[in-house]
Amino acid sequence: MTEKQKLFCDEYLKDLNGTRAYRAIYKNIKTDNAAGVRANKLLKKKDIAEYINKRLEEIHNENTADIQEVMEYLTSVMRGKSLSSVLSLAGDGYQEVIEKEPDEKEKLKAAELLGKRFGMFKDNVDITSNGKTVIVDDIDEG
Structure with a gap:
């Protein structure tokens, strides 16, 4: 990986915007479309992808609570x-x-x-049923 490619990767890691990162490092690019196409090609390279993934993991480990x-x-x-x-x-x-x-x-x-x-506040509702409804009429009419 060249020094410029490494700079591109570090710039890309700021906001994961390949077009912006490419234009920031490679000043001779005139359009966003061209920068986007070239950034996409760079991001597909194995060594660049590995470097970015390694840095993303490091950033995640430093900034994310376990x-x-x-x-x-x-x-x-x-x-x-x-x-x-x-x-x-x-x-x-x-x-x-x-x-x-x-x-x-x-x-x-x-x-x-x-x-x-720790699962201390579970609302355990037992809704087991055999599917039959039984109505009991045990009201005394007299």
């Missing part, structure tokens, strides 16, 4: 150990940024999400 991270975060919110920065009135019209623990509503939501994850 299940353990989500569970740890929800647990810290539920237990009130998580802090968030909020604006608070400081008097005379001034505001300041303070660290705040989760309130009861936030803790409840975190507990609910954790409970759903």
Whole structure:
């Protein structure tokens, strides 16, 4: 892979727009149509596709929370150990940024999400039937 092709790949990874990436790196291209056709050809090359897929996986791993991270975060919110920065009135019209623990509503939501994850809140409705309806008339008429 040439240096320009690598630059094209890195530019392409910004927004996955091959035409824009091609025009940004290859300045001699006059039209979007020509840039799109050439970008498409580049993206079909094996080494370029492998490089882009490898970088996409790295970006995904760096930026995406895994299940353990989500569970740890929800647990810290539920237990009130998580802090968030909020604006608070400081008097005379001034505001300041303070660290705040989760309130009861936030803790409840975190507990609910954790409970759903562990299947604690399933509505089990038994609708088994043999398909026959039986009406029992046991009202005393006298």
